Structures are given as C-alpha cells and as structure tokens.
Amino acid sequence: MSRFFGEPIGTFDDMVAAFRRVVEGDGIAIDDLCHVEEETLHYAQTDDETYYFRCFYDGIALAYLVDESVEIRTETPTKESIAIQASPEGAIDVTPSDAVMSFGVATETDVRGDDTPAAEDVYGAVCPYVKAFDTREEYASWAEDVAARTVGIPLESGVPIAAALTATNPSEVAE
Secondary structure, X not given: OHHHHOOOOOOHHHHHHHHHHHOOOOOOOHHHOOEOOOOOOEEEEOOOXXXXXXXXXXHHHHHHHHOOOXXXXXXXXXXXXXXXXXXXXXXXXXXXXXXXXXXXXXXXXXXXXXXXXXXXXXXXXXXXXXXXXXXHHHHHHHHOOOOEEEEEEEHXXXXXXXXXXXXXXXXXXXX
16 A cells, blocks of 8 residues: 555555645545446445445445435455444444455556556545445455455454545544
8 A cells, every 4th residue: 555655555544644635625425425326236225315336335425425324235355245223423233243344555556656646546546446245254355365465354343444435624533
C-alpha cells in the first residue's frame, strides 16, 4: 500500500487518510461508490432502492450515506452467502457471525509511487481485494493466491473504517 499511495501506510487510519487525500479530503459520496448497472453478487437494499456494486463494502458505506439501515448481500469467493444488516449508527449484524473481510491493494499497478493515484486507480487496485469470507481459514486460503497485499479482519471491525471514509469531517467519526 505504501508504494501505491507514495507514503507509509502502517495502520487503517493511515489508509483512510490516504483515501481521503485522493478524494480531496471530502468523504466518499453515494456517487463515488462502485455502482454497477446490472445485477451483481454484491448488492444493498434500502427501504426504497436496490444498489448493485463491484464489492460488498460499498453497501456498508451506503448505510452512512443514506442515513438508514441497509440490508447487504454478498458471496464469498467460494460462493457462500453472507448477509449483513448495517445501520448508520454503526450497528451491524452479520450472518455467519464469525465472517471476516479483507482489505488489500494490488501488488502490480500502473500508478508510479511518486504520482498521486486518481479515485479510479484506487478503486481498480483496492476493490478486487475487499472481500467477505465465512471464516478466517477461507480468507487465508484465498490470500495465498492473489496478487495483492491483504489483511483479514472480523467483518464487523470494518464498519468504523466505512464511517471514516464517508464522513464529511473526519473528526465526526467516533473512535
């Protein structure tokens, strides 16, 4: 990640700060999410609309952007279903309850270390490596074979990161 962003990335706070610099300090907006026109394996439902995304994590971010609970569905790389209920207050209910997720960035990219990546560069290098998994073992098996540096965390631990990415003022986000 450090090479991609051109600065040291040692913590999730560093990663959030680097993403926010790419979007010029503003929080990610609904239009910035990785929407897909056709149906995908990763979708989120609000009371009024169904959104289809390139990765499930956009659905978690969506809960903060629409200020209502969002029902998220995704499939693991091994085709297992995961259901997530996320609220704008940060509450999350995940089935299965021990699901994990990955964050990662491609090891090979066209962005040079001294260039600031554009939002599209970030999405292209990061989104393919943000996945949900039934178990930590499933994550570890997947991570062995991808061309990315990744970290696996409990899925519910990714919620505060979504809050930080969407906040218009980073100080709004509770630790």
